[in-house]
Amino acid sequence: MxxxxxxxxxxxxxxxxxxxxxxxxxxxxxxxxxxxxxxxxxxxxxxxxxxxxxxxxxxxxxxxxxxxxxxxxxxxxxxxxxxxxxxxxxxxxxxxxxxxxxxxxxxxxxxxxxxxxxxxxGGQQHIDYREIHVQPQQHAVTVHQTTVHLTRSEYDLLIYFLANQNRVLTKEAVAEHLSGDQADLLDSIDFIYSHVKNLRKKLTGAGAADYIQSVYGLGYKWAPA
Amino acid sequence: MKLLQRTSRYYLAFGSLAFLVTGVLLFGVLRYVINDEMDDQVADASVRLDNYLAQLPVVPDSFYQLDAVVTTRPVAAVTMPFTFSDTLMFEPIEREMEPYRTVTYDREINGQPYRITVSRLTVENEDLIEVMFFVSMAFFALFLFGFFLLTRYLSGWLWRPFYAALAQVQHFDLKSRQALVFPPSSIDEFDRLSTTLRALTAKLRRDYLALRQFTDNASHELQTPLAIMRNQVDLMLQTTDRSEEDFTRLQHLSEALERLKKLNQALLLLTRIDNEQYSGTEPIELTALLDTKLRQLAGMLDAKSLRLERDLHRTCVRAHPVLMDVLLNNLLSNAIKHNVTGGNLGVFLKHDRLTVTNSGAPHTGQTAHLLERFTKGRADNQSLGLGLAIVAEVCERYGFALDYRATAAGVHTVCLNFRTHNPPS
Known part of the structure; x- marks a missing residue:
């Protein structure tokens, strides 16, 4: 581009x-x-x-x-x-x-x-990452053709990870992406743990590899294991 | 108490006292003067009386001489000089005891010493004194009353510029752009007061505007360096062959930057509210907005395992959408942030009242202070202390009544009443 x-x-x-x-x-x-x-x-x-x-x-x-x-x-x-x-x-x-x-x-x-x-x-472009397939317009995610049901936050999180592959994403950046700019979350930033945990569980449950790596408590990185 | 009332009161007290003292004095003086005059007259008359008695063949025991009763009594020797006294004597016409002024003296008449008493009825004198006293007092009272009315009227009229200036200052709003108008006064002191007040308020407003401008500029200017720092940290993070220690340092840096950014954002928002940048209003369906907010915050609710209790009835409020969004956001985030794990969150919207309750640590300080800027419930937490200050600012802007209570059991309740809603002019 x-x-x-x-x-x-x-x-x-x-x-x-x-x-x-x-x-x-x-x-x-x-x-x-x-x-x-x-x-x-x-x-x-x-x-x-x-x-x-x-x-x-x-x-x-x-x-x-x-x-x-x-x-x-x-x-x-x-x-x-x-x-x-x-x-x-x-x-x-x-x-x-x-x-x-x-x-x-x-x-x-x-x-x-x-x-x-x-x-x-026109939003019709698919996002593919190995066995994970995302159709942005339908908000649909499949792993090996198995549909994975994600909440809105989990879906947003996945798209965010896929857009920034192999990058270290700080908790602050993830939190801001998920809850918008205005949310004052300073001391409850840990809420993203549960989202990441759930997303990881759903993806691996459907047969995907675990691509979400924790980086020293600093944040996360989407990368091949 | 009003100044006029107070001066009137003192004036009235003084007037009454003066009236009383004057009355007593006047009465005493009148009485003394008239009695003295009468005594003089009697003394003068005694010479003529002596001559008259000397010409009589026999000195009578008692007789009337004009309006005086004269009695004589032979005595051994002339011993008594003129002695005045007041006595009560029977008055045969009125057939009752009447006051008399009596002078007693010894005098030799035709070689025989007599003790002569001359008594004059003093009723006339008393009447005279009374009439004079009452007439004088009536004039004095009339004068006092007239003076009182005059000062009252004059004070009201003279102090008018003062009250006008007071009203102006009372309604002085730092944020309003309207300049204060003080009516001109012919009284130097009030003129000076007006000039001083005008200068003072102008300076206050100038300082306030300068401060606001400064905050606004500072916040804006901080955005770019903040952006640079943040992006540099982002780039540094991408180099993965770093030690864990480096990453820890970067994490601290990243967290500090986040705090700085939030702080700046909050200050910018407050300045913008002050600057009336959110001036338009539109009807906002609160139920829908609350729904959206609660959905956005669902992740945080889950993370703290909070039990949400909600009862939302359709309510519409006129406000700026951005401010209403910020208001609800801060109110709800606050209730979640300061909650305990496994606690409760209650959101109730009914009869134009929004009530948000949450369990949390018992609050020790003053709840009213929590609405001020940079006040935190606990010193150790990460919060900026601006969340509720922004809520208070928005409420003040729209005239919503805001009430915050915390119990010793740790139940915090924020109550917003929209009914007191006065749209800003």
């Missing part, structure tokens, strides 16, 4: 690039409004990450133009200005998602994958 990262903070742009390229994507960076304007005019991208506050202009202006030009790219607003107005006007202009800073790179990655799946394959 080709991704354009419009972000004026070089360290942040770089970390996004490193994480996303490790997933096999090709990333380009744009550090200000003009550069972003030029690049979006010249090339096609599968996904564009836009910071709203940019030197030289507003990211919202770029989104407006992309939509006017019928750009196919999925657009995710990545902004420190987590104000409800920006969120709403961004989504009204046609951005597909809104991710307030600070975010986990794993979350960004999962959002990009979900967006591209929705955008380019």
């Amino acid at each position: 080709k991704i354009l990262i419009i972000e004026d903070e070089p360290t942040l742009a770089e970390s996004m690039r490193v994480y996303l390229e490790a997933e096999g994507n090709r990333c380009e960076l744009a550090a200000d409004f003009d550069e972003a304007w030029d690049k979006t005019g010249l090339y096609d991208y599968d996904c564009i990450l836009v910071d709203i506050t940019l030197p030289g202009g507003s990211g919202l202006e770029i989104i407006r133009r992309l939509k006017d030009n019928n750009q196919r790219a999925g657009i995710i607003i990545v902004s420190a200005r987590d104000s409800i107005d920006d969120r709403i006007s961004g989504l009204e202009l046609g951005s597909d998602d809104y991710l307030p800073k600070p975010f986990h790179l794993a979350e960004l990655n999962a959002r990009i994958k979900a967006l591209v799946r929705r955008n380019q394959f």
